[in-house]
Amino acid sequence: MTMAIEKPEEIIVAAVASNGVIGAKGRIPWHCPEDLRLFRALTLGGTVIMGRRTYHSIGHPLAGRRNIVISSTLSETPGIILPPTFDAAVALALSFLAPIYYCGGAQIYARALERADAIYLSRMKANAEGDVFFPDIDPLVWQVVQEEDFADFVHLRYRRNSAEHGIAGSG
Numbered sequence: 768m769t770m771a772i773e774k775p776e777e778i779i780v781a782a783v784a785s786n787g788v789i790g791a792k793g794r795i796p797w798h799c800p801e802d803l804r805l806f807r808a809l810t811l812g813g814t815v816i817m818g819r820r821t822y823h824s825i826g827h828p829l830a831g832r833r834n835i836v837i838s839s840t841l842s843e844t845p846g847i848i849l850p851p852t853f854d855a856a857v858a859l860a861l862s863f864l865a866p867i868y869y870c871g872g873a874q875i876y877a878r879a880l881e882r883a884d885a886i887y888l889s890r891m892k893a894n895a896e897g898d899v900f901f902p903d904i905d906p907l908v909w910q911v912v913q914e915e916d917f918a919d920f921v922h923l924r925y926r927r928n929s930a931e932h933g934i935a936g937s938g
């Protein structure tokens with residue numbers, strides 16, 4: 768019997784302030800252990816893709832996950848794979864046949880929005896001051912399919928509208 772190999776699911780994971788901020792001076796401008804626990808639980812066992820500055824803000828590879836850091840300047844580092852472009856990172860990640868989590872920053876999110884299947888977004892209940900923002904989520908492309916309330920944030924799960932994949936809708 769032959770088994771079809773399914774394409775790994777591609778998911779954007781982000782925590783976003785009410786005003787769209789995701790970063791300030793190279794860090795996340797809030798400390799929310801509950802969201803960090805959620806991020807860990809969601810991404811364990813998968814492949815994480817992040818930009819070089821996000822990697823620096825974390826400071827080490829994320830345990831229990833395959834770590835891909837996009838950079839053309841970072842020197843070889845144990846525990847991370849270092850493709851120089853977004854496309855090279857995606858090609859590598861797809862070859863591992865595990866769920867792919869796009870973990871920021873802004874340009875990675877913008878590119879991932881063009882191709883991801885889902886967005887897992889923790890929408891913080893407060894504004895934050897910062898210098899890096901999450902890109903716009905087009906409501907024609909994405910719909911909220913799940914919503915869970917936590918003390919400091921609402922966790923939203925978006926799915927790409929099926930028409931976007933050319934599955935539904937004949938006009």
Ligand SMILES: NC(=O)c1ccc[n+]([C@@H]2O[C@H](COP(=O)([O-])OP(=O)(O)OC[C@H]3O[C@@H](n4cnc5c(N)ncnc54)[C@H](OP(=O)(O)O)[C@@H]3O)[C@@H](O)[C@H]2O)c1
Binds near residue numbers: 819820822840
């Ligand atoms: N709230 C959240 O969920 C969240 C998540 C992630 C990050 N953050 C925050 O966001 C900030 C970092 O984000 P950022 O947007 O400034 O930086 P970033 O995307 O993490 O890193 C930028 C660097 O990554 C590489 N890179 C990114 N996209 C690339 C592409 N398409 N092609 C080639 N190289 C690419 C380049 O590295 P080289 O210069 O080495 O080539 C670029 O200088 C921090 O404040 C961080 O704490 C927040």
